[in-house]
Amino acid sequence: MTTSMIRMGMQVDAWKQDLGDFYRARIVEMDDSLIFIHYEGFPPDQADWIHLSDIRRPLANNNISKPNRQHSSINALTASTKRRRKESLQQIDDPNQHQQRQWPHLQDEKGDGDDQGGGKYGPKGRESPLSWKDYATFYYTQEGTKARHHTGLVQDRRMALHSCPCHSKEFAHPERPDRLSSILQQLHNERILRYVKHLHGREATPSELSKAHTIQHIHNYTPPEQEGNKEIMKVTSIAALLNPTPPPKTLRGIGGGVVTTETTTATTQDGYLLPSHRNRLLPNDENITTTSTTTSATTPMNVKLTYPPDLVCQMACGELGIAVDTTFHPSHSSVSAKVAAGSLITLVDAIVQGQLHNGFALVRPPGHHAEDDAAMGFCFFNNVAVAALSTLDKYPTQIKKILIIDWDIHHGNGTQKIFYDHPNVLYISIHRWDHGEFYPHTGAPDECGVGDGVGRNVNIALSDDDSQSRPMGDPEFVAAFYHIIVPIARQFNPDMIFVSAGFDAAAGHPENLGGYIVTPRGFSLMTKLVMDLAQELCDGKLVLTLEGGYALQPLAVSAAASVAQLLRPTSSSNNDDDYRHTLNSVKPNQGCVTSLAKCIQIQQSHWQFDADLLSPSCRFHLPLHWHASEAILTRPKRDKRPIKVPMVEGY
Ligand SMILES: [Zn+2]
Ligand SMILES: [Zn+2]
Structure with missing residues (x-):
């Protein structure tokens, strides 16, 4: 008996790594080695x-303490915990161990466990048992099984x-962890x-x-494992964390901004970083609680590492970054960054293998600005390029040609550069x-590829010379x-389509980071167009x-609109009716x-049109019947009073 006693939706007590205690939890999904809680x-x-060993049936009282054994959540990041996790995984992989493993802490569980009182809950408290019962029922229906073979979310x-060591909640660091949580919410x-289908990520190798x-x-x-006991850390190992040769353009931030550097040096002559400054660079905040107060970066970082030269920039918040806009937490x-790239690979594997x-x-840091040899524009590794x-x-026999469509408002200079001479990867960017004039200043329409890659790079470069006209939005992108x-x-x-799906063209972004007005419906339509293409050309991949x-708000609703579209079954007959009355x-x-x-x-020298x-008189109109009907256009405007979002429980 191993995982057979696990039922989806059942209530358990699960170890919460960041809070160091057991909390009431529900089982959402499981795979060969881990359980999604x-x-x-x-x-x-x-x-x-988390691992099966980190869950147990709900105890009736509150005297739950950490048992005298090792916990090995996937989130544990210290070297020792990594080792523990490896050992733990080996245990699970070992069939003999597997057979011997009993789960006495779960044996009394009947399946739809419900709270006996006394357990620990998160800030919103206990969730509706009915909702979770509903989830459990759905999971085991045919519909549920079908859904889990259609769309994956990693x-x-x-x-x-x-995140930046300064833990700024301000807009100083637009590329921040809240982006992912707002989409999930x-x-x-x-x-x-x-x-x-929930999938967990892994680090790219x-x-x-x-x-x-x-x-x-x-x-x-990719820094070496940090050794905590050393009083002095050689500055070159810090230096190795940071890009020594950023191209000049990285000095301009994605949202604008100017580099400022201080000349005060904090190193000794032989290249060692003084311990007091080392502490600033390596805050002891291994936990990932969003309310972490372990660092209080109120004083500016008056440090410029002396070797290698031009290593880092000082950002407005005072911390060091690899550019004026791109934070780097040592x-x-x-x-x-490695998990972002690896997560995409995991998802792509599941799609190519037909699961x-x-x-x-759902990854960050993003990737499309990262070049083969440079991090910039919030990006470190080019996730799409690595995965493609x-x-x-x-x-090699299944996937010979890949199309990458990039609808982020910024040009994917990194993706373009990496595939510029590649004959089998077509990169099309609309930006x-x-x-x-707009960041990253690349992506001119006449950049078409070189060598074997000529014609395999298409830049749909949008410029609006009339500042009075309506900003680019749904009709322009569609x-x-x-x-x-x-x-x-x-x-x-x-043979497969990748989309670099940025949502900064969404209405609600400031001029320096966006300035366009694409709506969630627009993103949904673009997703639909790409799905139909995939269905027609590559079996939906x-x-x-x-x-x-x-x-955050436009990002969340736009991304959710795209995911919702992905869930819809694609009709094999390319049905134009789906686009009827969809655009204003x-x-x-x-x-x-x-x-x-x-x-x-x-x-036109590379493709037929x-x-x-x-x-010259072409106005690039869309089919007239895609226009929203009178009824939609004249519908009374929604009440402006804020609408109370209903509390949603369960899944
Ligand atoms: Zn900061
Ligand atoms: Zn962007």
């Missing part, structure tokens, strides 16, 4: 993959660790979480990373360009898909991975018309 009364981003709490509120990055780059962002960022139809990788190249290597992306994709005929998106306008603005015409004018599109 939702802690009752905690937000859904606290859900975690999430892993280690990606929340990457939205998926929870919309009751989407039960319809996905150095060998996987090396498919897209130089060894030097991997070394820069203890955590490397793990988060899933499509999926969404691993996939091509791993499944705000403003004739090179028109780019309809008139350019779809026809080119059909000619390329990929599609993966979306999170890139940008910084205003089917006429893209003038800036978009000019930008699309420019793109087609350049790309309908003759109408080549005409």
Whole structure:
């Protein structure tokens, strides 16, 4: 008897690594070695993959203390805990051990366990047993089984660790852990979480990373295990955490901003960092509680490491970063970045191997600005590039050609650079360009690839010369898909489609980070267009991975709209009816018309386009019946009073 006594939705007491105690929890999912636990009364981003040995049946009293054994949550990050986890995993993998393993702490559990009182709950308290019973019922229905073979969602709490040591809650660091929690909360509120197959992430291996990055780059962002006992740490090992040769453009931040550096040196002549400053760089905050107060970075970091030169920037908050905008937490960022890339690989594997139809990788830090040899724009490893190249290597007969569509508002300079001469990876980016004025200033329409990769790089570079016109939004993005992306994709005929799904084109982003007005419906439509493409060309194989998106509310609802669309079964007959009455306008603005015409004018030497599109009078309209009907347009405006969001319990 091993995992057979586990029932989904059942209540257990589960070890919560960051709080160091058992809490009432519900079992959501399990795989070969780990169990996915939702802690009752905690937000859904606290859900975690833990070992079977870390759960037990609910005790009736509150005298639950940590038992005298080792706990090995997936989130444990110290070297010793990593070792423990490895040993623990080995135990599980060992069939003999497996057979001997009994779970006395669960033996009395009947299946739909319910609280006997006395357990510990999160801040929102106990959740509705009825809701969880409903989850359990759904899980074992045919519908539930079908849902878990359709869309995967990969999430892993280690990606929340990457944050600035200053723990600023301000907008000073737009790429922050709250991005993931806000999306998960939205998926929870919309009751989407039960319809996905939950997958846990893993760290990408150095060998996987090396498919897209130089060894030097991997070394820069993969620190050696830190040894806690040493009084003095050699500065070069700190230096190794940070990119020694950032290209000049990284000095300009993704949202603007100027680099400031202080000249005070905190190193001794032989290159050792003074211990007092070492403490600032290595705060002792191994736990990932969001309320951590272990660092109080109120004084500015007047330190410039003297070797190598131009190593780091001082950010506005006073901490060091690899650029004016990109934080680097010496203890955590490397793990988060490796888990982001590895999580996407895990999801892609499940899709290619046929366990899933499509999926969404809820990852950070993002990846599309990371070049083969440089971190920038919040990105360290290029998640999509690493996963795409691993996939091509791993499944040479199944996956020969990959299409990457990048709808983040920023150009994916890293992805473009990595695949610029690659004949079998087509990169199509739609982005705000403003004739090179918008970050990262690359992505001109005439950047088409080199060597074998000529024609395999398509930049739909949007510029709006009329500041009075409506900003780019749904009709502009959908028109780019309809008139350019779809026809080119059909000619390329990929074996799988990756989407660099940034949501910073969503309405609600400030001008420096976005400035466009794409709605959740727009993202849903783009997802639908890509799904139909995938269905038509590559048996539905599609993966979306999170890139940008910084205003939390628009980010959350837009990402949830995309996930909701992924869940819908795709009809094999490409049904145009699905697009009926979906847009408030089917006429893209003038800036978009000019930008699309420019793109087609350049790309026509590589791809075929309908003759109408080549005409100077083409307005790139969308089908008229995609226009929302009168009824939708004239519907009374929603009451402006804030609506109380219903408390959603369970999954
Ligand atoms: Zn900071
Ligand atoms: Zn972006």
